[in-house]
Amino acid sequence: MRAVDDTxxxxxxxxxxxxxxxxxxxxxxxxxxxxxxxxDPAATNHxxxxxxxxxxGDGLTTLQAVLVYGLGPLAILxxxxxxxxxxxxVRSSRYRPARGWNAAPLWFGGPADPAAAVESARTGDxxxxxxxxxx
Amino acid sequence: xxxxxxxxxxxxxxxxxxxxxARRENGLDISVLVGDLELDDVSQFxxxxxxxHAALGERSPSxxxxxxxxxxRRVEVVTGPxxxxxxxxxxxxxxxxxxxxAFRGGDLPGGIVDAVRQVADAAGRxxxxxxxxxxxxxxxxxADSMHGSHADPGAKxxx
Numbered sequence: 001m002r003a004v005d006d007t008x009x010x011x012x013x014x015x016x017x018x019x020x021x022x023x024x025x026x027x028x029x030x031x032x033x034x035x036x037x038x039x040d041p042a043a044t045n046h047x048x049x050x051x052x053x054x055x056x057g058d059g060l061t062t063l064q065a066v067l068v069y070g071l072g073p074l075a076i077l078x079x080x081x082x083x084x085x086x087x088x089x090v091r092s093s094r095y096r097p098a099r100g101w102n103a104a105p106l107w108f109g110g111p112a113d114p115a116a117a118v119e120s121a122r123t124g125d126x127x128x129x130x131x132x133x134x135x
Numbered sequence: 136x137x138x139x140x141x142x143x144x145x146x147x148x149x150x151x152x153x154x155x156x157a158r159r160e161n162g163l164d165i166s167v168l169v170g171d172l173e174l175d176d177v178s179q180f181x182x183x184x185x186x187x188h189a190a191l192g193e194r195s196p197s198x199x200x201x202x203x204x205x206x207x208r209r210v211e212v213v214t215g216p217x218x219x220x221x222x223x224x225x226x227x228x229x230x231x232x233x234x235x236x237a238f239r240g241g242d243l244p245g246g247i248v249d250a251v252r253q254v255a256d257a258a259g260r261x262x263x264x265x266x267x268x269x270x271x272x273x274x275x276x277x278a279d280s281m282h283g284s285h286a287d288p289g290a291k292x293x294x
Binding site for chain 1: 140141142147150151154155158164165166167168169170171172180181184185186187188189190191192195196204205206208209210211212213214215216219222223224227228230231232234235236238239241242243
């Protein structure tokens with residue numbers, strides 16, 4: 001039991017550091033909220049609306065509502081989609097087995113003149129090894 | 136660049152490097168052909184690959200040739216008689232296995248580079264290379280791999 005307690009107890013140094021961090025975080029939040037005028041409703045109520053009172057004016061027309069609540073979000077959505085898809089579309093050099101291959105053959109470390117070498121190649125009686133596979 | 140249009144210059148560079156590293160550090164003559172072969176029937180693939188291997192001329196007996204046909208979805212490893220002790224058929228089979236699984240996932244250059252390394256590692260260092268040389272080349276490889284972006288833990292686990 002003692003051994004278990006020993007292993008799970010937090011070292012006092014770590015505990016102190018954690019408390020200091022928490023205190024600093026709370027202090028920073030409090031300062032930020034006070035600076036924003038969170039404690040004083042009058043300081044943030046720039047439009048002058050009364051609490052619980054409907055604002056005066058005609059409100060939005062149908063067109064404005066569609067623009068603000070329909071097209072606006074749609075535009076943002078499309079922008080994000082474009083940011084996600086465009087890089088992949090620009091450099092989509094990834095091989096896809098189903099799409100085939102229409103590039104000219106490349107021989108790395110091959111003979112200087114592959115066409116002529118293949119033309120004059122004689123398999124001879126060498127016993128070659130290796131392996132094959134398909135996918 | 137659309138899919139199926141071949142390897143990018145960066146990918147070609149990676150393949151060249153892998154082939155060159157195998158030659159320099161393992162004294163292994165590896166060459167890689169990426170492209171479809173003109174065949175009437177895919178069953179002739181092995182014969183055609185052996186012909187390509189013969190096209191390496193006097194290098195042929197001690198050369199290892201990888202033939203990768205992305206459109207025909209076939210891969211072939213051909214080893215010359217003089218190199219079969221260093222690269223036995225089971226090593227070739229393992230390399231083919233790691234390539235096919237990488238290709239199925241769409242990673243063409245990565246699969247080839249890993250397979251080339253796998254074969255080169257299995258072949259060991261070249262005859263007459265001292266332990267000091269070996270150590271130096273290992274350090275060099277480590278330095279290279281720190282710069283490279285080809286780390287593929289899945290394929291590495293096959294070793």
